[in-house]
Amino acid sequence: MSKAPPNAETKISSFILMIIFIVLALSLTALILATSIYFDQGNGVVAGYLLLLGFLGVALSTYVLFQARRRILRLRIETPPIITTIECKKCGFKSVREFQRGDYIFKEVEPCQKCTDKMLITAIFREIKEKERATP
Amino acid sequence: MIAAMASLQNQIAQEPLGEFSWILTLVFYAFFFIFMFYGQKIQMYVMIREVEGSLYKLKYMKDEGRKIAIETIKEIGKPQTDPTDRVNRFLEYFTITPQSLDPVGIVWKLEHILDVRDVRFKDEVKLMAPSADETQINNLENTLEVASVLNYIYKVIRHYYLLGKKTLSYYVIIQIQMILPLIMREAEAYVNALKAFSNGQPIGDGAGALVAAKLMHGYEIRKVPKDNVVASVPIEGRTAYVIKAEGPGGNVGKTGDAVKTIIEENEGKIAAIIMTDAALKLEGEEVGEVAEGIGAAIGGPGVDQFKIEESILKYRIPINAVIIKEDIGDSVSPMRKEIFDAVDKAVERIKQVILERTKEGDKVIIVGVGNTIGIGQ
Numbered sequence: 186m187s188k189a190p191p192n193a194e195t196k197i198s199s200f201i202l203m204i205i206f207i208v209l210a211l212s213l214t215a216l217i218l219a220t221s222i223y224f225d226q227g228n229g230v231v232a233g234y235l236l237l238l239g240f241l242g243v244a245l246s247t248y249v250l251f252q253a254r255r256r257i258l259r260l261r262i263e264t265p266p267i268i269t270t271i272e273c274k275k276c277g278f279k280s281v282r283e284f285q286r287g288d289y290i291f292k293e294v295e296p297c298q299k300c301t302d303k304m305l306i307t308a309i310f311r312e313i314k315e316k317e318r319a320t321p
Numbered sequence: 322m323i324a325a326m327a328s329l330q331n332q333i334a335q336e337p338l339g340e341f342s343w344i345l346t347l348v349f350y351a352f353f354f355i356f357m358f359y360g361q362k363i364q365m366y367v368m369i370r371e372v373e374g375s376l377y378k379l380k381y382m383k384d385e386g387r388k389i390a391i392e393t394i395k396e397i398g399k400p401q402t403d404p405t406d407r408v409n410r411f412l413e414y415f416t417i418t419p420q421s422l423d424p425v426g427i428v429w430k431l432e433h434i435l436d437v438r439d440v441r442f443k444d445e446v447k448l449m450a451p452s453a454d455e456t457q458i459n460n461l462e463n464t465l466e467v468a469s470v471l472n473y474i475y476k477v478i479r480h481y482y483l484l485g486k487k488t489l490s491y492y493v494i495i496q497i498q499m500i501l502p503l504i505m506r507e508a509e510a511y512v513n514a515l516k517a518f519s520n521g522q523p524i525g526d527g528a529g530a531l532v533a534a535k536l537m538h539g540y541e542i543r544k545v546p547k548d549n550v551v552a553s554v555p556i557e558g559r560t561a562y563v564i565k566a567e568g569p570g571g572n573v574g575k576t577g578d579a580v581k582t583i584i585e586e587n588e589g590k591i592a593a594i595i596m597t598d599a600a601l602k603l604e605g606e607e608v609g610e611v612a613e614g615i616g617a618a619i620g621g622p623g624v625d626q627f628k629i630e631e632s633i634l635k636y637r638i639p640i641n642a643v644i645i646k647e648d649i650g651d652s653v654s655p656m657r658k659e660i661f662d663a664v665d666k667a668v669e670r671i672k673q674v675i676l677e678r679t680k681e682g683d684k685v686i687i688v689g690v691g692n693t694i695g696i697g698q
Binding site: 264265267284286287288289290291292308309310311312313 | 513516520521522523531534538568569654655656657658660661695696697698
């Protein structure tokens with residue numbers, strides 16, 4: 186679950202977006218021009234420069250766009266799911282559900298579905314999967 | 322395409338750039354001189370940009386903290402008036418630590434200041450949230466404290482950022498840029514703590530309290546000063562006085578007072594004290610690793626550690642520590658499964674220490690240190 190309210194910090198500036206798209210459009214034009222100059226006029230040097238400029242422009246604008254997007258993703262507050270485990274001490278029946286406000290470890294909750302004895306919250310935790318990295 | 326590229330390469334090799342060559346030479350020299358004279362300035366602007374990016378993130382965190390605190394107060398406390406102004410005031414509260422030029426008696430002065438602060442915070446929260454019960458007041462107080470820490474971090478980083486921009490001093494900027502990753506890590510941990518505190522979820526720091534709760538659950542419990550509970554639990558033929566802060570509200574209790582009370586009640590006839598707490602791990606160590614050592618395992622401003630050390634010195638009581646390792650992020654965010662699982666290992670280790678270090682019929686004190694939010698007894 187994540188949320189990002191629409192405020193200044195979580196939005197890509199429209200000015201930056203405009204510049205990115207202008208650069209992208211110019212770069213694409215340069216690429217198209219490069220191919221037409223090379224094939225129609227056979228001028229390899231000018232076509233080469235235009236090709237270089239076009240690729241650089243596309244790479245740069247895509248990089249800036251991804252960087253801006255990454256900044257926004259980084260700003261989001263992740264709230265991992267919290268699991269509450271409820272156990273019946275008498276018959277051992279166990280149930281797992283999402284955490285609800287008011288839950289705490291060793292709280293007596295609803296009666297057991299099997300033996301109608303009172304059940305107890307025995308665990309509240311979050312599970313996160315970490316990537317295994319070999320360390321020396 | 323490959324053929325076209327190859328022919329272009331040949332053409333460039335044959336014609337050594339012609340009229341473009343002087344432009345390239347000029348550009349090269351321009352770059353050379355710019356970097357020679359303005360290299361450090363450019364580097365500084367890059368650093369300022371980096372700090373600015375983090376500052377945006379900190380601002381977002383601070384605003385979220387404030388928002389969550391206000392929402393929780395409105396939801397739980399059901400105040401008659403809008404608590405926003407009071408929350409804003411709370412976020413700006415500060416505490417002045419006692420003068421340490423003459424360190425004699427500083428612990429008691431610090432304790433008094435912290436007591437006054439605690440009472441003031443509780444009173445403020447009660448005014449903000451009149452419908453909240455004792456547990457909810459503790460949780461709200463913790464939520465507000467986290468929001469206040471985030472506010473403070475933001476303001477300090479903003480101060481250095483603006484100072485660096487104003488003075489254009491390389492050393493002002495570089496010192497903040499260098500420690501920024503650590504500060505951001507801490508701030509992110511506090512953001513995770515916000516939700517945990519507002520919902521009353523157990524946090525990693527509560528590992529010690531959970532150890533004590535598991536040991537005392539099912540036994541008769543009585544209150545001891547201040548904000549602590551104790552239960553007399555038979556373990557391996559010994560009598561263990563298990564102490565923890567009173568849960569399930571966010572509370573750490575005054576452990577030093579509780580330990581002193583139990584020692585005095587037993588006229589110092591305690592064979593050993595075992596303290597268990599969550600401790601910061603080093604990078605590379607596993608989360609939930611259990612380790613054993615000697616000394617008073619308790620963090621905070623040091624008042625409780627001082628009191629415990631004073632009490633054990635009076636009666637020459639040996640003190641042992643069992644710690645559960647975790648990083649700063651884990652200690653203030655909802656308890657990880659690895660830490661929860663480590664609690665059972667810590668219980669076993671405590672029993673082993675009792676068997677090895679005490680005799681049958683002895684009395685021992687087991688102290689579960691940490692914030693007991695979301696942990697009953």
